[in-house]
Amino acid sequence: MLDAAVEVFSQRGFHMASMDEIAEAAGVSKPMIYAYLGSKDDLFAACIRREARRLITLITAAAPPGLPIQQRLHQGLMAFFSFVAEHREGWIVLYRQARALEPFAGEIVAARERIIALVAGLLAPSSAEDESMPIAYAVVGAAEALSDWALEHPDQTSPELTTRLMGMLRVPSQ
Amino acid sequence: MLDAAVEVFSQRGFHMASMDEIAEAAGVSKPMIYAYLGSKDDLFAACIRREARRLITLITAAAPPGLPIQQRLHQGLMAFFSFVAEHREGWIVLYRQARALEPFAGEIVAARERIIALVAGLLAPSSAEDESMPIAYAVVGAAEALSDWALEHPDQTSPELTTRLMGMLRVPSQ
DNA sequence: CCTGCTATCTACTGACGAGTAACGTTACGG
DNA sequence: CCGTAACGTTACTCGTCAGTAGATAGCAGG
Numbered sequence: 001m002l003d004a005a006v007e008v009f010s011q012r013g014f015h016m017a018s019m020d021e022i023a024e025a026a027g028v029s030k031p032m033i034y035a036y037l038g039s040k041d042d043l044f045a046a047c048i049r050r051e052a053r054r055l056i057t058l059i060t061a062a063a064p065p066g067l068p069i070q071q072r073l074h075q076g077l078m079a080f081f082s083f084v085a086e087h088r089e090g091w092i093v094l095y096r097q098a099r100a101l102e103p104f105a106g107e108i109v110a111a112r113e114r115i116i117a118l119v120a121g122l123l124a125p126s127s128a129e130d131e132s133m134p135i136a137y138a139v140v141g142a143a144e145a146l147s148d149w150a151l152e153h154p155d156q157t158s159p160e161l162t163t164r165l166m167g168m169l170r171v172p173s174q
Numbered sequence: 175m176l177d178a179a180v181e182v183f184s185q186r187g188f189h190m191a192s193m194d195e196i197a198e199a200a201g202v203s204k205p206m207i208y209a210y211l212g213s214k215d216d217l218f219a220a221c222i223r224r225e226a227r228r229l230i231t232l233i234t235a236a237a238p239p240g241l242p243i244q245q246r247l248h249q250g251l252m253a254f255f256s257f258v259a260e261h262r263e264g265w266i267v268l269y270r271q272a273r274a275l276e277p278f279a280g281e282i283v284a285a286r287e288r289i290i291a292l293v294a295g296l297l298a299p300s301s302a303e304d305e306s307m308p309i310a311y312a313v314v315g316a317a318e319a320l321s322d323w324a325l326e327h328p329d330q331t332s333p334e335l336t337t338r339l340m341g342m343l344r345v346p347s348q
Numbered sequence: 349c350c351t352g353c354t355a356t357c358t359a360c361t362g363a364c365g366a367g368t369a370a371c372g373t374t375a376c377g378g
Numbered sequence: 379c380c381g382t383a384a385c386g387t388t389a390c391t392c393g394t395c396a397g398t399a400g401a402t403a404g405c406a407g408g
Contacts, residue, residue, distance in 0.1 A: 010275075011275075016276070020365075029386065030367085031368075031369095031386075031388095032387090034368080035386090040365095095273060096273045096275045097274060099274075100187055100273075101184075101186065102187060102189075102190070133323065134324075134338055137320055137322065138320045139316070141315040141319020142312040144319070145311045145315020146312045149308050149311040164308055165312060167344070168312060169342060169344060171342070192395060203356065208396090208397065208398080209356090214396065214397090350407105351407090352405105352407095353404105353407105356401105356403080356404100357403090358401075359398100359401095360399075360400095361398080362395105362398105364396105365393100366391105366393090366394105367391090368392105371389095372387070373385085373387095375383090376381105376383090377381095377383105378380090378381090
């Protein structure tokens with residue numbers, strides 16, 4: 001049911017997706033969705049939360065503390081690009097709606113902020129806290145934009161994308 | 175009239191903005207908008223086109239050919255961040271709706287692509303054509319994300335933002 | 349003062365879609 | 379058999395706009 005919702009939202013976007021279409025895609029009738037997931041906003045929020053949690057879990061697991069910064073960044077990016085490749089639809093939902101000034105905007109912004117905070121924390125040891133935030137924003141923005149480009153270049157593998165991005169970033173080596 | 179539209183769109187987003195509200199903000203009645211600018215989609219497209227043209231004009235003028243790459247990039251970024259600071263609403267319209275999977279998506283994607291192509295062209299001399307595109311995507315993505323961060327840190331000046339971004343990019347020095 | 353033309357408004361229509369009320373249908377306990 | 383409860387469906391309501399038809403106001407020329 002959530003899968004169907006993610007699929008339709010990723011194809012149509014939040015506003016163009018109708019509950020009828022989602023219900024049909026899920027193979028159930030509309031009132032069922034209202035019974036189980038609540039309103040359209042609730043449904044969308046549920047999609048966001050699930051996809052965001054998947055992504056964050058992957059990244060956190062891939063870049064454990066204790067490794068050198070360079071390597072953590074490298075592996076974190078790897079995890080990110082892998083997620084995009086494997087959960088295309090989930091990522092489109094997160095990304096395509098990410099900035100649309102909508103009722104649920106807070107939901108996505110919060111998810112994004114968690115990732116940015118993750119990156120910022122990763123960079124923090126080597127630079128002051130408030131210096132690392134803007135860098136983290138920029139890194140995440142760059143990774144997102146690169147993923148966007150990669151959507152039209154499916155031949156690009158995650159390691160290639162990671163190498164590209166690492167190659168253009170001047171990050172603290174320690 | 176376009177000004178009013180940009181203002182309302184920037185506050186509400188495309189879908190939440192009603193033609194009635196735009197008409198009221200412009201101090202005219204709804205049929206006037208339809209008479210002069212056409213449908214809601216047309217109106218939004220007109221806003222996008224105007225703002226995008228302003229932005230592109232500024233960037234092109236700021237980074238003329240003939241200068242070293244580093245400097246062109248620096249000045250291009252300066253122009254970009256200045257635009258964001260001075261045309262906040264225009265940029266929000268471009269940025270916040272940038273990826274929303276909408277009828278007019280092509281309009282914004284096209285505008286964005288022109289900027290990316292600009293950056294790619296700028297980097298092209300020092301790397302192969304198809305190598306510079308992903309880099310351009312990433313640079314533009316990073317700049318956008320940094321602007322987003324700067325929206326909540328109004329004390330940041332354009333030169334500061336530019337320095338930050340230049341500092342974290344490893345770009346060809348020639 | 350009337351005629352017609354342009355510019356603008358008020359007040360409507362029609363579609364669409366979120367959310368719901370009321371109606372089956374199956375399963376099970378007595 | 380018959381209540382009744384869990385689960386599901388069809389077929390509505392109702393609000394909200396995008397878009398428009400028709401009325402109105404100003405104004406040129408006769």
